[in-house]
Amino acid sequence: MGKLTLTTFLTLDGVMQAPGGPEEDPGDGFRYGGWVVPFDDEVMGEFITENFGRVEAFLLGRRTYEIFAGYWPNHDDPANPVASRLNRLPKYVASTTLREPQWENTTVIDGEHLQAEVVRLKDKLDGELQVHGSGQLAQWLLARDLVDELHLMVFPVFLGAGRRLFPTGSLPTACELTGHRATPKGVVINSYRPTGRAAFGTFAV
Template sequence: MAKLTLTTFLTLDGVMQAPGGPAEDPSGGFEYGGWLVPYADDGMAQFMTEVFDRVGAFLLGRRTYDIFAGYWPQVTDPADPIAGRLNTLPKYVASTTLADPRWAGTTVIDGENLQSEIVRVKDALPADRELQVHGSGMLAQWLLARDLVDEMNLLVFPVYLGAGRRLFPRGGLPTACELTASRTTAAGTAIHTYRRTGRASFGTF
């Protein structure tokens, strides 16, 4: 069975909202879209290429899907490590409102069937491939609340905002993880890969 992985860009205070530009997600009056851009560097690009080299299929939330579908189909260079996979591999979108997806290879999954469909897709993929979630904040939180994320790639950028949607909201499940890989880019981005190990444990010093 393939594993489900989540790759997310975060500020130091855990904000994941609109990293790539102001228009991505201004909901809630968020004014700081594009906070990632000053820190994008070759180290970040290299890591993302490695991530996309492992993908077998994509699972995306509606907003992230719309952002991707508005850009990546126009990148037609087959050698592009990201576009080549996004444009050719299966894409599953968690949505109750998307009725007619125009991006080739897209399947819409409603909420009632999402968990069983995730299991089906993971079973169908080779064990060395990944069902990858990128961004997709609300979907990511839904998956984390149900222990469906096997591994997380957290790219933490050296900036904090004090506002915006965070990856880990109040009320999440107390969960323990192990660090499986770590690196830092020249721009100061800390990239950590964590594997879920079970419920968090507690003690006293």
Template sequence: MKVTLTQFQTLDGVIQAPGGPEEDPSSGFEHGGWSFPFGDEDFMSFVTEVFDRADAFLLGRRTYEIFASYWPKKTDPGDPVASRLNSLPKYVASTTLTSSDWPGTQFIGRDDIAKDVTLLKEQPGRELQLHGSADLAQSLLAHDLIDTVHLLTFPVALGTGKRLFAEGGLPTAFRTTGSRLTSKGVVINSYERAGRPEYGSF
């Protein structure tokens, strides 16, 4: 399987708490829920396409706890998100969680998250999908373990908050494989990892 990351960000690169005020208020973040005004049919069409390709999910602890408190209650088999999250394997990177009532959950990464994810990538399947989970995403980017990044950029700037490509990250080149614009102005770009950056001079 290849690892794919779907990440929401603002124009100034903030990825923290796009879904609601209580999602991640750490470090005094007060702008939670900033993605909400931009939901439309174009946005949901893309999300449906992404989840249709999933064969398993890879989640950080915080994102897992948010998902586990909501999605198991959604039992409509026609819901493209709920049906897959509830039925497919969910691998959770956590050193503290050890059990869950959500069927299909397995905990990994207690000793070496890079090694565990490398082993998962060797399993047959299409996509091992990572949604949000910023700390985990940064760790996997540092080990060249994310193959595809779907970056959804929303037309808003917040000034503070966590960023995906933080200072000190591994220099990485990407190849753009797709781009679209939703009716509410969200730019959706898809990238494939392409090794190290090349340099030159004008």
């Protein structure tokens, strides 16, 4: 049985919107796209290479899928661990509006059947079903306890605006730290396994 993992770039204040460039996602007037770029370094690249080395299939939201589909088919390189896997492995897109995807090995899953399909995919895979970015989809999966592991790449910058991975009203969830590392430029990469509902208490007085 495979597992579903979520990998996300986050600012210190939890923003995940448009990490890769100014034009990536200017929705809601977001003006700070590309905040990851100044912190790219070798250690961050090593983690990404390791992560993509475990993938067997991808599950993506429509917006992230369209960003990837507009870039990676035009930058294909069999030696590149990201390009080679994104271009060749199965890709499942959660969407109610996408009808005829042009990127090879793409299957659209509508919202009505999404939960059953995610469970089915996890059951049939041996490796990882990976979610990258895909904010709305990530929140939907977390709210249904469908994520087996989170890789949160936290960058030393806060923006004060933008869509967040954990909005107000998120399901209270406890996690176990399964791995961590820091890059020379200050990016902290933490891996967590959800363990159930968050617990609460009080310190003895």
